[in-house]
Structure formats: structure tokens, C-alpha cells
Amino acid sequence: MYNPVDAVLTKVTTHYGIDSFTLRYAICLLGSFPMNAILKRLPEKRIALKCCFIISMSMFYLFGVLNLVSGFRTLLISTMFTYLISRFYRSKFMPHLNFIFVMGHLAFNHIHAQFLNEQTQTTVDITSSQMVLAMKLTSFAWSYYDGSCTSENDFKELTKHQKSRAVKGHPSLLKFLAYAFFYSTLLTGPSFDYADFDSWLNCEMFRDLPESKKPMRRYHSGKRQIPKNGKLASWKVAQGLVWMVLSGLGMKYFPPSYVLDRKAFGQRSFIYRSHYLFLLGFIHRFKYYAAWTISEASCVLCGLGYNGYDPKTQKIRWDRVRNIDIWTVETAQSTREMLEAWNMNTNKWLKYSVYLRVTKKGEKPGFRSTLFTFLTSAFWHGTRPGYYLTFATGALYQTCGKIYRRNFRPMFLREDGVTPLPSKIIYDLAGIYAIKLAFGYMVQPFIILDLKPSLMVWGSVYFYVHIVVIFSLFLFKGPYAKQVTAFCRSKQPKEIFIRKQKKLEKDITASSPNLGDILKAKMDHEKKKTPEEDEMNLGIPPIELGKWDDAKKDWDDFCNDYKDWRNKNGLEIEEENLSKAFEKFKQEFSKATGRPGESERKMSFSGYSPKPISKKEQ
Numbered sequence: 180m181y182n183p184v185d186a187v188l189t190k191v192t193t194h195y196g197i198d199s200f201t202l203r204y205a206i207c208l209l210g211s212f213p214m215n216a217i218l219k220r221l222p223e224k225r226i227a228l229k230c231c232f233i234i235s236m237s238m239f240y241l242f243g244v245l246n247l248v249s250g251f252r253t254l255l256i257s258t259m260f261t262y263l264i265s266r267f268y269r270s271k272f273m274p275h276l277n278f279i280f281v282m283g284h285l286a287f288n289h290i291h292a293q294f295l296n297e298q299t300q301t302t303v304d305i306t307s308s309q310m311v312l313a314m315k316l317t318s319f320a321w322s323y324y325d326g327s328c329t330s331e332n333d334f335k336e337l338t339k340h341q342k343s344r345a346v347k348g349h350p351s352l353l354k355f356l357a358y359a360f361f362y363s364t365l366l367t368g369p370s371f372d373y374a375d376f377d378s379w380l381n382c383e384m385f386r387d388l389p390e391s392k393k394p395m396r397r398y399h400s401g402k403r404q405i406p407k408n409g410k411l412a413s414w415k416v417a418q419g420l421v422w423m424v425l426s427g428l429g430m431k432y433f434p435p436s437y438v439l440d441r442k443a444f445g446q447r448s449f450i451y452r453s454h455y456l457f458l459l460g461f462i463h464r465f466k467y468y469a470a471w472t473i474s475e476a477s478c479v480l481c482g483l484g485y486n487g488y489d490p491k492t493q494k495i496r497w498d499r500v501r502n503i504d505i506w507t508v509e510t511a512q513s514t515r516e517m518l519e520a521w522n523m524n525t526n527k528w529l530k531y532s533v534y535l536r537v538t539k540k541g542e543k544p545g546f547r548s549t550l551f552t553f554l555t556s557a558f559w560h561g562t563r564p565g566y567y568l569t570f571a572t573g574a575l576y577q578t579c580g581k582i583y584r585r586n587f588r589p590m591f592l593r594e595d596g597v598t599p600l601p602s603k604i605i606y607d608l609a610g611i612y613a614i615k616l617a618f619g620y621m622v623q624p625f626i627i628l629d630l631k632p633s634l635m636v637w638g639s640v641y642f643y644v645h646i647v648v649i650f651s652l653f654l655f656k657g658p659y660a661k662q663v664t665a666f667c668r669s670k671q672p673k674e675i676f677i678r679k680q681k682k683l684e685k686d687i688t689a690s691s692p693n694l695g696d697i698l699k700a701k702m703d704h705e706k707k708k709t710p711e712e713d714e715m716n717l718g719i720p721p722i723e724l725g726k727w728d729d730a731k732k733d734w735d736d737f738c739n740d741y742k743d744w745r746n747k748n749g750l751e752i753e754e755e756n757l758s759k760a761f762e763k764f765k766q767e768f769s770k771a772t773g774r775p776g777e778s779e780r781k782m783s784f785s786g787y788s789p790k791p792i793s794k795k796e797q
Contacts, residue, residue, distance in 0.1 A: 184243035204366070207240050208473050211363045212416070215481035219405045220396075223382045230357035230380075237360035250305030253288060254312055257281050258359040261316040265323050266349050267763045270756045273328070274536075277320040282558060285313050289561045307366060310559060312359060314370035314528045319358075321532055322346045322373055336540070340531060344374045354380070363477040367470040369502040369524040371483070379483050388488050392495070405482035411497060415476035422469035429462030435626055438636050445639060453640050457619030463626050464508070467522075471502045500524065512610035514580035517618070518573075529556055565624030565633050572621045575648045582655045586667040594676040620644045 188206075192199040214236050221229050241251045257280075264277050288306050325337055326345030337345070350358070350373070358376045378384040382404040385393075393402040438444050438459065444452065478484040478500045486499035504520035511517035519526065534552045538544045553570065560566045589596060591603035620640065624633035637645070654663050668674040 182243065182246055184239075185246040188244070203244050206244050207362075207366055208470070208477070209416075210240075210244075211236075211477040212412070212480055215363060215477055219481050220403065223404055226380060227353060230353045233357040233362060234353075234360055236362040237365055240362055240365060247305055250308070253284075253305050253309060254360070257284050257309065257312060257316055258356065260284075261320055262352065262355050263764065265320050268756060269328065269759065271324075271328070274317075274320040274324045278317050278532075281313050281316050282555065285309050286558050286562065289558075293562055306561070311364060311366075311368040311370050313559065314368075314525065314532075315359060315373070318344070318370070318528060318532050319346070319373045321536065323349065338535070344372045344531075346373055346377075350377070363481060363483075364474055364500075367474050369471065369474060369478070369500045370528060371478075371500050371524070375483070375499060379485070384485055385482070388495070389490075392488065405485070406495060408479050408482070408484075408495075408497060412476045412480040415472050415479065419469045419473035419476065422465045422472065426462065426465035426469060429465060433458055433462055435459055435463075438623070438639065439627075439632055441635070441639075449640065449643075453616065453620070453643070456623055456636070456640065457616050459626065460619035460622045461615070463622065468503060468505055472505075475501055475503075509615075510611060511614055512607055513584055514573075514576045514614065517614060518577075525556075525559075563628040564630035565626070565628040568624035568630075568633055569621055572645070572648075575645075575652075576617060576621060579648050579651050582651060586655070586664065589671040589673055590667070592671075592673065594672050596673040600672075617644050 188199070188203060191197065192202055214232075218229065218232055221232065238251075241247050241254075260280055261277050264273060264280075268276070270276075285306070288309060292304055292306050321341075322344045323346040325334070325341050326347045327349065329337070334342070334345070354377070357380075358373055361376070364370070375384070385404045385406070388404075388406060390402065392406050393404060394407050395402055433455070438452075438455065444455075447455070475484060479497045484497040484499050484501075486496040488495050502522060502524050504523070507520035508517055511520065529552050533555045534544055534548050537548045537551045553574070557567055557570050560570075588606065591600050591606040592598060593600060620637070621644070623636045627633045627636060654660070
């Protein structure tokens with residue numbers, strides 16, 4: 180089929196020698212800004228008009244600019260499956276079944292892109308868009324289940340975050356397609372929850388904004404709900420363009436292919452090779468900075484980035500869909516701090532849609548949650564071996580990071596364990612340097628993707644980071660762990676102070692029994708330690724050796740849960756639920772087509788929303 184937009188773009192790239200992928204990508208990213216200026220000026224109450232505008236722009240991108248007819252079909256399959264199963268299938272397994280299908284569909288396309296699809300300069304891989312869509316669809320299924328498929332008692336037991344994201348009624352098909360195909364985040368994200376999208380679409384998001392901050396309409400009476408934000412959006416676009424230029428220049432002068440040249444790269448010194456890997460990792464982050472910053476700017480311009488008004492400072496927060504904290508990434512002193520600031524919306528999705536959902540009610544996340552989140556993150560990124568090498572190494576990094584932070588950081592703090600000593604600047608700089616050097620090593624398989632070349636690059640620097648990690652684990656988790664830990668504590672001002680204090684209290688206890696009882700109660704209270712918060716960033720958990728012992732218990736619990744479900748005729752019940760879902764779908768389809776003998780009411784494409792699920796229907 181003839182595509183006039185594609186024909187023009189092909190002619191331009193051929194005549195001027197411009198990279199086709201870069202041109203099409205830039206049009207989709209930067210073209211969203213003038214369209215968003217129109218979108219936020221559409222009448223607030225014209226919801227259907229806004230949704231049609233959003234969908235039309237996405238179709239122009241997919242069919243016109245990117246020429247991805249098959250890509251649109253891929254995205255539509257996952258979208259319609261989630262829409263139909265969440266609307267008609269009344270079961271506690273609905274979010275799980277939806278998750279399996281959406282992630283399975285994504286994994287299939289990852290495999291197809293890796294082994295069967297030949298990429299050229301004129302093709303765009305749709306799996307990047309599908310990755311963003313997968314986060315949206317799976318989080319929507321859980322939000323709708325929380326808001327419409329739970330009893331009142333179960334809803335009260337939900338976390339504060341789950342309650343805030345709960346969807347009480349099923350959206351119309353038009354609104355759901357606008358959410359799934361939101362053009363500003365179609366290619367690179369960021370992902371966002373349906374509750375935020377619906378609040379923005381209805382302008383309820385801006386209800387805390389004072390009237391003085393709302394701009395006047397130019398051609399109509401009244402004020403717009405969305406405040407002015409053009410300067411902030413322009414500043415973020417400028418940053419994104421700078422990162423884009425730096426990425427191009429960096430790849431030109433420091434090509435990744437150089438590390439694969441055994442002869443040339445191997446002749447360099449170890450110091451040069453290890454720091455070249457750091458530089459490659461640093462440059463590789465630039466393209467993510469560019470894409471995420473420009474996408475965030477686009478969301479800010481249309482108002483979706485609004486995150487509340489602070490009456491004290493009289494300033495507006497625009498970080499609702501923020502996906503990257505560049506400063507924190509580049510100055511992080513720990514692995515956890517760096518991962519928390521990187522791809523932040525994916526971190527949230529993995530935590531709230533996988534990590535906490537796998538955990539049984541009333542229990543803390545354990546081996547099962549860790550394993551499922553790790554596998555989900557790996558499959559979400561793709562099927563290339565490099566992803567698994569990077570994530571597995573990242574798990575080791577998390578563990579070492581916790582070990583070193585727990586044992587070495589207190590050496591540079593005063594007796595209160597908070598106030599830094601003058602020498603802490605040394606620890607901070609050393610931590611930043613070590614983290615950046617280690618991450619440059621770790622991400623090489625993520626850049627190269629293939630197994631043998633990745634191992635070859637690690638081998639060119641003698642797997643030195645893995646050796647340091649193994650040696651560290653041996654010291655702090657091996658047979659001499661108590662002695663090494665005790666030595667580290669002997670150098671910590673807080674521990675030294677506590678030991679002196681305890682010695683003094685024992686002496687007082689021996690001389691004054693009554694006072695000793697009070698001090699003993701105080702000492703017993705101080706022995707109680709506050710449990711550390713479970714960490715989960717990008718599906719890369721720390722390897723806690725104690726938790727791995729719970730694997731057998733988690734497996735036994737799973738088997739027992741399955742036996743209970745089977746004994747309660749769970750399979751027959753789900754077959755009945757599926758049958759009911761199919762019957763309800765047929766009824767709605769019959770009403771929509773207006774078949775003879777059916778009710779006169781038709782299913783509206785833009786306005787119909789089914790009633791919330793009652794307890795009897797569950």
C-alpha cells in the first residue's frame with residue numbers, strides 16, 4: 180500500500196544522506212510538542228474529542244512516519260486482550276492471566292526480532308513500544324481488579340499505593356485506546372497508571388491548583404485548567420537535544436566495536452581498558468537521557484507531568500512521570516541509589532505489579548517474589564544473553580553494595596552514626612568512582628547483547644570485578660565473616676562509643692542493683708534492630724544467602740495452594756467463569772450490532788462502562 184509520508188521521508192534520507200531511523204524517531208519525539216500545545220487547549224469537557232485526537236496522532240506516527248502496519252497489529256492484540264479480559268472475566272485470576280498473555284506476547288516478539296527479523300536502517304523495532312505498553316496493561320489489570328473486583332474488606336487491606344491507583348469502573352474502549360496509544364510516550368515511555376491518565380483527561384488532577392495559577396483562554400472566556408509550562412518543557416527539550424548530540428559524538432570517537440578488536444584493544448594497558456569500558460557505559464547512557472528527557476518534556480507540556488501545587492513555596496511540581504534523575508545516577512555513592520534513579524517508572528512497575536503481587540497476603544517478600552521479579556525484568560528487556568549476564572552481575576553488585584555500606588560507611592561517621600567526619604569526603608569520592616567503574620564493566624553485555632563477545636570483553640580485563648565480588652563475599656560471608664566484621668566494627672566511632680557505654684553500664688550495674696535493672700531494660704531495648712526495607716530495583720535484587728534457604732518453603736507453599744485450589748474444584752469454577760465471560764461478550768456484541776430481537780440499547784464506543792462487579796459475581 181502506498182504511503183505518501185514514508186515516500187517523502189525515504190526521498191529526504193536518500194537525497195541528504197540522513198539516517199532514516201534517526202529522522203523518523205526525531206519526528207515522533209519532537210512532533211509531539213506542537214500537537215500537545217493543541218491538545219491542552221481543547222475544551223476540558225470534550226473527553227471524546229481529546230481521545231480521538233490522541234489516537235489519530237498515534238496512528239499518524241505508526242502508519243505514516245514509522246510505516247509499521249504490523250507493529251500496530253502487535254500493539255492492538257495486547258491492548259484488546261487486556262480490555263476484553265478485564266471487562267468480562269470475573270475472577271481473581273484475571274490479572275495473572277492477563278500478565279501471562281501480555282508478557283508472553285512480548286517475549287514472542289523479542290524472540291522473533293532476535294532470530295527472524297532482519298533489521299535495516301529503514302525499520303523500527305516495535306518491541307520498544309510493546310515494552311512500554313506491557314507495563315501499562317498489566318498495571319491496569321491490577322488496578323481494575325483492586326477497584327472493582329474486590330470486596331469492601333479486601334479493599335481495606337490494600338496498601339495506600341494500591342488504593343490510590345484503583346480503578347472503580349471499566350473505561351470505554353475509546354478512552355482505553357487513548358491510554359494505551361498515548362502518542363507522547365508511544366515509543367520510549369514513560370509508562371504511567373490509568374488512574375493518572377483518567378485524572379488528567381478529566382482535569383481532576385488540577386483541582387488543588389489556585390485560580391491565580393490558571394491561564395486565561397486567548398479566544399474564549401474563562402480559564403484553562405492546565406497551567407503554563409512552556410519554559411520548563413523547552414528547557415528539558417534543550418537538555419535532551421544536548422544529550423542526543425553528545426551521544427552521537429561519543430559513539431563516533433569512542434566506538435563500542437573497538438573493545439571487540441582483540442589485537443588493538445588487547446595491546447592497551449589494563450588501566451586504559453578498564454576505564455574505556457567505564458567511558459562506553461557513560462556514553463551509552465546519553466541516548467536514554469535524551470529520549471527520556473524529551474518524552475518527559477512532552478508530558479509536562481500537555482499537563483500529564485503535573486504532580487501537585489505547594490502552597491508554601493507557591494511552586495508547581497512537574498515530576499509525576501519522571502523516569503530519570505540524571506544527577507543522582509552520575510553521583511550515586513551506592514548501587515541501590517543509582518538503580519533507584521534509573522528508569523524509575525519501570526522500578527515502580529516491577530515493585531507494585533510483580534514483587535508485591537507475588538507475595539502472599541500477610542507475609543513479607545521472599546525468594547518467590549525475588550525470583551519472579553528477576554525473571555520478569557529479564558524477559559521484559561529481551562531474550563538476548565547479554566541482559567541476563569548484566570542482571571545476574573547486578574544482583575551480586577547489590578549484595579556487595581550492602582556489605583560495604585554497612586561495614587565501611589560508619590567508619591566515616593561520628594558517634595551518633597549520622598554526622599559525617601571530615602574524612603567522609605574520601606569515602607564519598609571513592610564510592611562514586613568505584614560504582615561508575617564497576618557499572619561500566621557490568622553493562623558491557625547490555626550493550627553488546629551476544630554471549631561470546633560479552634565474555635570476551637570481560638575477559639579482556641580479566642573479569643576483575645567478578646573476582647573482587649567473589650573475594651568480598653568470601654570475606655564477609657565465608658568462614659572468617661565474624662572476624663572480618665568484628666574488625667570493621669572496631670574502627671567505627673559509633674561502635675566504639677557503644678562499647679564504652681556498655682562497659683560503663685555494667686560497672687554501674689555491679690555497684691547498684693536497682694539502677695542496674697533500669698539500664699538492663701535499656702540495653703535490651705537497644706538490641707532490637709529495625710528490619711531493613713526490601714530492595715528491588717529493575718528486578719535486580721541483592722543476593723541474600725539466608726533468603727535462598729526459603730526456596731523449598733516457597734515451593735511447598737505453592738504446591739499446597741495448588742492442591743487446595745484443585746480440591747475446591749478450582750478448575751471447574753474457572754471454566755464456568757470463562758463461559759460467563761464469553762456469554763457476556765456475545766450479549767454486548769449483539770447489542771452493539773443491533774440484531775433483531777435484542778434490546779434497543781447499543782454499546783457506545785466512547786461512553787459505555789460496565790457496572791462494578793458485585794460480590795455474587797466473583
